[in-house]
Amino acid sequence: MTDSSFDDINRAVLAAEKAFESFGQSPPTSVAGLLEKIADEIANPGESLINTASQETGLTIDRLTGERTRTLNQLRMFAALVRQSSTRDPRFDAAMEDRKPARRPDIRRILVPIGPVAVWAASNFPLAFSVAGGDTASALAAGCPVVLKAHPGHPETSSLVASAVSKAVASSGLPAGVFSMLEGSSPAVSLALMRHPKIAAGAFTGSLRAGRALFDAACARPDPIPFFAEMGSLNPVFILPGALNERAATIAAGLAQSVNFGIGQLCTSPGLIVVQEDAEYEGFIETLRKLFEGAPAGKMLTPAIAKTYRDSVTGIQAVDGILSTQALETGLPGRPVIFETNVSTFLAHEHLRQEVFGPATIVVRCTSPGEMQQVAESLEGSLTATVQAAASDLGGHTLLLATLARKAGRLIHNGYPTGVEVCGAMHHGGPYPASSDARFTSVGTAAIARFHRPLCFQDFPQEWLPSELRDA
Amino acid sequence: MTDSSFDDINRAVLAAEKAFESFGQSPPTSVAGLLEKIADEIANPGESLINTASQETGLTIDRLTGERTRTLNQLRMFAALVRQSSTRDPRFDAAMEDRKPARRPDIRRILVPIGPVAVWAASNFPLAFSVAGGDTASALAAGCPVVLKAHPGHPETSSLVASAVSKAVASSGLPAGVFSMLEGSSPAVSLALMRHPKIAAGAFTGSLRAGRALFDAACARPDPIPFFAEMGSLNPVFILPGALNERAATIAAGLAQSVNFGIGQLCTSPGLIVVQEDAEYEGFIETLRKLFEGAPAGKMLTPAIAKTYRDSVTGIQAVDGILSTQALETGLPGRPVIFETNVSTFLAHEHLRQEVFGPATIVVRCTSPGEMQQVAESLEGSLTATVQAAASDLGGHTLLLATLARKAGRLIHNGYPTGVEVCGAMHHGGPYPASSDARFTSVGTAAIARFHRPLCFQDFPQEWLPSELRDA
Numbered sequence: 029m030t031d032s033s034f035d036d037i038n039r040a041v042l043a044a045e046k047a048f049e050s051f052g053q054s055p056p057t058s059v060a061g062l063l064e065k066i067a068d069e070i071a072n073p074g075e076s077l078i079n080t081a082s083q084e085t086g087l088t089i090d091r092l093t094g095e096r097t098r099t100l101n102q103l104r105m106f107a108a109l110v111r112q113s114s115t116r117d118p119r120f121d122a123a124m125e126d127r128k129p130a131r132r133p134d135i136r137r138i139l140v141p142i143g144p145v146a147v148w149a150a151s152n153f154p155l156a157f158s159v160a161g162g163d164t165a166s167a168l169a170a171g172c173p174v175v176l177k178a179h180p181g182h183p184e185t186s187s188l189v190a191s192a193v194s195k196a197v198a199s200s201g202l203p204a205g206v207f208s209m210l211e212g213s214s215p216a217v218s219l220a221l222m223r224h225p226k227i228a229a230g231a232f233t234g235s236l237r238a239g240r241a242l243f244d245a246a247c248a249r250p251d252p253i254p255f256f257a258e259m260g261s262l263n264p265v266f267i268l269p270g271a272l273n274e275r276a277a278t279i280a281a282g283l284a285q286s287v288n289f290g291i292g293q294l295c296t297s298p299g300l301i302v303v304q305e306d307a308e309y310e311g312f313i314e315t316l317r318k319l320f321e322g323a324p325a326g327k328m329l330t331p332a333i334a335k336t337y338r339d340s341v342t343g344i345q346a347v348d349g350i351l352s353t354q355a356l357e358t359g360l361p362g363r364p365v366i367f368e369t370n371v372s373t374f375l376a377h378e379h380l381r382q383e384v385f386g387p388a389t390i391v392v393r394c395t396s397p398g399e400m401q402q403v404a405e406s407l408e409g410s411l412t413a414t415v416q417a418a419a420s421d422l423g424g425h426t427l428l429l430a431t432l433a434r435k436a437g438r439l440i441h442n443g444y445p446t447g448v449e450v451c452g453a454m455h456h457g458g459p460y461p462a463s464s465d466a467r468f469t470s471v472g473t474a475a476i477a478r479f480h481r482p483l484c485f486q487d488f489p490q491e492w493l494p495s496e497l498r499d500a
Numbered sequence: 501m502t503d504s505s506f507d508d509i510n511r512a513v514l515a516a517e518k519a520f521e522s523f524g525q526s527p528p529t530s531v532a533g534l535l536e537k538i539a540d541e542i543a544n545p546g547e548s549l550i551n552t553a554s555q556e557t558g559l560t561i562d563r564l565t566g567e568r569t570r571t572l573n574q575l576r577m578f579a580a581l582v583r584q585s586s587t588r589d590p591r592f593d594a595a596m597e598d599r600k601p602a603r604r605p606d607i608r609r610i611l612v613p614i615g616p617v618a619v620w621a622a623s624n625f626p627l628a629f630s631v632a633g634g635d636t637a638s639a640l641a642a643g644c645p646v647v648l649k650a651h652p653g654h655p656e657t658s659s660l661v662a663s664a665v666s667k668a669v670a671s672s673g674l675p676a677g678v679f680s681m682l683e684g685s686s687p688a689v690s691l692a693l694m695r696h697p698k699i700a701a702g703a704f705t706g707s708l709r710a711g712r713a714l715f716d717a718a719c720a721r722p723d724p725i726p727f728f729a730e731m732g733s734l735n736p737v738f739i740l741p742g743a744l745n746e747r748a749a750t751i752a753a754g755l756a757q758s759v760n761f762g763i764g765q766l767c768t769s770p771g772l773i774v775v776q777e778d779a780e781y782e783g784f785i786e787t788l789r790k791l792f793e794g795a796p797a798g799k800m801l802t803p804a805i806a807k808t809y810r811d812s813v814t815g816i817q818a819v820d821g822i823l824s825t826q827a828l829e830t831g832l833p834g835r836p837v838i839f840e841t842n843v844s845t846f847l848a849h850e851h852l853r854q855e856v857f858g859p860a861t862i863v864v865r866c867t868s869p870g871e872m873q874q875v876a877e878s879l880e881g882s883l884t885a886t887v888q889a890a891a892s893d894l895g896g897h898t899l900l901l902a903t904l905a906r907k908a909g910r911l912i913h914n915g916y917p918t919g920v921e922v923c924g925a926m927h928h929g930g931p932y933p934a935s936s937d938a939r940f941t942s943v944g945t946a947a948i949a950r951f952h953r954p955l956c957f958q959d960f961p962q963e964w965l966p967s968e969l970r971d972a
Contacts, residue, residue, distance in 0.1 A: 119925035129566070133915060137925040142938070247719035251932040254939060422964055430521070438956035443605060453591035453609040455956035460723040466614070466953040467726060474954065481938040482946065484910035484927035492894055
C-alpha cells in the first residue's frame with residue numbers, strides 16, 4: 029500500500045464537496061437505494077471477500093462471516109431508517125400575525141447533512157467498522173459524501189469493499205465523489221485529511237493515541253469541526269456477592285469467553301473484573317485461571333498491535349503486587365493472560381486502569397463493598413460497565429450503580445460487554461476517553477445524528493421549503 | 501466586583517458536583533417547579549431590577565422590560581417542556597430470546613444530564629443571556645447544576661438575579677450547589693472554571709476571541725468536554741432585484757431599524773447588505789444614508805465594547821475603496837455608521853467579512869447576479885442569512901439560496917435577522933465562527949440537547965430502570 033499524496037487527498041475531498049451539491053439534496057429513497065446497493069455489491073464477491081479478510085487480519089472465517097452479516101444489516105438498517113423520513117426531525121412553529129408587541133414569524137426547522145465527512149477505518153472489524161462500516165453507512169444515510177481513510181492492516185479487503193461501494197454509487201447514477209478511499213500508514217495522510225477546509229465532520233474508531241491526535245487536529249483547525257472518536261475502554265465488570273455465590277463457574281466461563289473473543293481485540297472487551305472476596309472467591313479465580321490457560325494464543329491483527337499488547341502485558345506484570353494467575357509464555361504475543369491484584373495496588377498504578385488491547389484482564393480482589401466503590405470511583409470513562417448481580421444484590425449497591433452510570437455509556441446487567449447490538453436504543457460511546465463526545469454513538473440508528481445540523485427557515489414560501497417542511 | 505478566587509471556583513464546582521447526585525435524579529416536576537420559581541423570584545423585585553440593568557448597560561427601560569418578559573418566558577417554556585417528559589427520548593429494543601446465533605438482549609436508552617455545566621453570561625442581554633438566561637434555563641432543565649460566570653458589564657443586575665435563583669433553589673428544597681455564581685473580569689477565572697475536572701460541559705455567548713479561547717481550553721483538557729460557544733456573526737442580507745424594485749424604501753427602513761436596534765449590539769445584527777445596482781439603487785442608498793444620519797448615537801454596553809467598535813469602524817473607513825455614506829462624528833462611540841463598497845474591494849479585505857459589534861453595516865454594490873454569488877461564497881459561517889425577494893426573484897437565485905443554506909443556521913425570507921423567536925423550531929447557531937458546533941442551538945427548546953447524553957441499559961430488571969424506561 030502506498031500513502032495517498034496530498035493531491036490525492038485534495039482531489040477526493042473536492043470531489044466529495046462537488047458531489048455534496050446534488051447528493052446532499054437527494055430524496056430519501058435515493059439515499060436508501062444507494063445503501064441497499066452497497067450491501068448487495070458487498071455480498072456479491074461471496075467467500076473471496078471473507079477469505080481475503082481472514083488472511084489479512086487473522087480473524088476466523090466464522091467470525092468474519094458474522095461480521096459481514098452485521099455490515100450488510102447495518103447498511104440496510106440505515107436504508108430503512110431514511111425511507112421512514114423520520115431522521116430529519118422537522119419542527120414547526122406557526123406565525124402569529126396579531127401577536128403584540130410584534131408579529132411572530134413562521135419558523136420551521138429541519139436537519140440537513142453537514143457536508144463531506146472523513147471516516148477513519150478501524151483495524152479490528154475489517155468489514156463492520158471499516159470501509160463500508162457503521163460510520164460510512166450513517167454518514168451516507170445523513171446525505172454526506174464520505175472520504176474514507178483505509179486501515180493499513182487490511183488493504184486488499186479495503187480495496188474489494190471500496191470497489192463494491194463505488195460500483196453501487198455509479199449504478200445509482202450518483203457522482204463518484206460520493207465515496208472515495210485514501211490509503212496511508214503515515215499520520216500525515218490522516219492529518220491532511222482532517223485539516224482539509226472542505227471536510228465538515230469526522231468519525232474514527234481506534235486507539236486513544238490516534239483518536240486524540242485527530243481530535244486535537246479537528247479542534248485546532250481555523251474552523252473547528254465536529255469529530256467523533258470511539259477510542260475503546262476498560263469495560264469493568266463488577267461481580268456482586270450474591271451472584272458469585274449463585275454462579276461463580278458460569279460467570280467465569282462467560283468472562284473468559286468475552287475477554288478472549290476475537291483475541292481480545294474489541295473495544296468492549298472486559299479489561300477489569302472487580303470481585304469481593306468470600307468463600308467462593310478462590311474457586312472462581314481457579315476456574316478463570318484454568319480457562320485462560322486452556323485458551324489458545326491467536327494471531328493478532330497487526331504486528332504493531334501484537335507488540336503493543338506484549339509491552340502492555342509486560343508492563344502490568346512488572347508491577348509489584350500484581351499476580352499473574354497462569355504461567356506466561358512470552359513467545360506467543362496473542363496469549364490470553366489474567367492478572368490478579370488487590371485494591372491498593374490497583375489504585376496506586378494509573379496504567380492498570382487503562383485499556384490493554386488484547387486478551388488480558390485484571391481481577392481486583394476487594395475486601396469490602398467500600399473497596400469496590402473505591403475502584404469504581406477511580407475509573408475513567410468507559411463504553412460499558414457491567415454488574416453481575418443476584419436479585420438480592422442491587423439494593424445494597426445503589427451507590428455503585430450511580431457511580432457506574434456516570435462513568436459509562438451502557439450499563440449491562442448479568443451479561444458481558446462484548447457483542448454490541450446494532451439497534452435504535454444502542455449507545456456506543458461514553459465519557460472520555462471512551463469517546464471524544466459522550467453525547468453521540470457510533471453504533472445504532474442514532475449514529476446518524478453526528479452528521480446532521482439543524483437549518484431553520486423563517487417566513488419562507490411553501491414552494492421553497494424542503495418537502496418535509498411544507499404544509500400537509 | 502472582585503475576581504472569584506481559585507478557592508471560590510473550586511468550592512462552587514464541588515458544590516455543583518455534590519448537588520448533581522440528587523438534582524440529576526430529580527423528577528421532571530421538581531425541575532419544572534424550580535424553573536417556575538426562578539421566574540417568579542426574578543419577577544419579584546419588579547422595576548428595581550430593570551432600573552439597575554438600564555443604569556449598568558445603557559439599554560432602555562422598554563428594551564429591558566421586553567427582555568425580562570423573554571427571560572421569564574424562557575424559564576417557563578423549559579418548565580413546560582420537562583413536564584411533558586418528552587425531552588429524554590426513551591428508546592426500546594425488546595429482547596429476542598430465540599435469536600440465532602445469539603440471543604438479542606433487552607436494550608433501552610434514555611437521555612441523562614451530563615453533569616455540572618459552566619455558563620458564561622453575555623454582555624448584551626443582561627437578563628435573557630445572562631445569569632438566568634437561556635443557557636442556565638436549558639442546563640437546569642436538563643438536570644444539570646450550573647456554575648455561572650457573571651459578565652463584569654452588569655454586576656449589580658447579576659447579583660440581583662443570582663439572589664433570585666438561589667432563593668428559588670432554597671425554597672424548592674434543593675441543595676444550594678444547584679446554582680452558583682462566580683465573578684471575574686480576568687480570563688484566569690474563566691479558564692480555571694473551564695479546566696475544573698468536575699465541569700462536564702460549557703455554554704457561552706460572546707465574542708469570537710473569548711469564545712475561541714474557551715473552546716480551545718475545553719478541547720485541551722485531559723478529558724475534553726462539550727462546549728457550545730455562540731460567537732455572533734455577519735448576518736448578511738441579500739436584496740434581490742424584484743424586491744428592490746417593489747419596496748426599496750420599506751427595506752431601507754427595516755434594515756436601519758434592525759442594524760440600530762440595541763445600538764447594534766446583537767449577535768444577529770445585519771452587518772452586510774448585498775444589493776444589485778439598478779434604477780432603484782441610488783434612491784435606496786440615499787434613504788439608508790438619511791436614516792443612519794438621523795439615528796441617534798447611544799451608550800454602548802461597556803467602555804471596552806465602545807473602544808472595539810470605534811477601532812473597527814476606523815479600520816473599515818481606512819480601506820481604500822470604502823465609502824462612508826455619512827459624515828462620521830468621531831466623538832461619539834455608539835454612532836450608527838453605514839459604509840458602501842464594491843465587490844472587488846469587499847473580496848480583497850478579509851476584515852470586511854468579520855462581525856463589527858455595534859451599529860455599523862456595509863452595503864456591497866453588485867453589478868451582476870454572479871457578483872452577488874461571489875460575495876455569498878466568500879462568507880464565513882453565520883447565524884442567519886436573509887433574502888429580500890419578490891415572488892419572481894427566487895427562481896433565478898437557487899444557487900444563491902443553496903450557498904446561503906451552507907453558510908447559515910437560519911434562513912430568513914423578507915424579514916430581518918434581529919428578533920430571535922424562542923420556540924421549538926428555532927435554531928440559533930451556525931457554521932463556525934457563528935458557533936463552535938453548528939449541530940446545536942442556544943435558543944429554543946432544542947438548546948437542552950447540549951446538556952444531555954444517552955445512557956443505555958442492557959437486560960436490567962424493571963425496578964432498576966429509570967421510570968420512563970419501564971414497561972408501560
